[in-house]
Every structure is written in structure tokens, then in C-alpha cells.
Amino acid sequence: MVDFDPAGDSGNAPSPCISLCKMDQRTGLCEGCFRTIEEIAQWSTASEERKRQVWVEIRRRRDALFG
Numbered sequence: 001m002v003d004f005d006p007a008g009d010s011g012n013a014p015s016p017c018i019s020l021c022k023m024d025q026r027t028g029l030c031e032g033c034f035r036t037i038e039e040i041a042q043w044s045t046a047s048e049e050r051k052r053q054v055w056v057e058i059r060r061r062r063d064a065l066f067g
Contacts, residue, residue, distance in 0.1 A: 002033075005059075006052035013051035015043060016058055027065075034061045 002016050017040075020032030028036055035043075039054050046054070 004055050006055040012048060013055055016055065017043075029061060034058045034065075 002014050002018065004014055004016070006013065016033040016035060018032045020030075022031045023029070023037060024031050030037075030040060033040075035054060035058060039057075043051070043054070
């Protein structure tokens, strides 16, 4: 997985996609990047601020699932 710290890393937020595109029916998240289908669909047109917000959510979700 790509790792990006929206609070500490500078520059543009990279796409979290790792080309493992499978939605988990239980969580509603992509098993590869931990985004919702809405976040995935909106990524290419999202503002840099929104992308950083999504990264905050990705990190929170990943920590909640894997500690």
C-alpha cells in the first residue's frame, strides 16, 4: 500500500490505489486502498484538500481494521 501522511507529507497527495480493486461487501471499502466507491469515483476530480481528507480516513480505517 502507498503510505502518505496528510499531516506531515508535503506535495500532492498520491493516489492510494494499488490495483487490487475489490470491494468488501461487509465494510463497503476497497480491499486494496480502503476507500469507498464514492471516494474512488471522485478521486480524479477531487481538490487537493479533499484528497488529504480521504487519506486521513484511509489511515483511520486501516488502523481500526489492523491496529
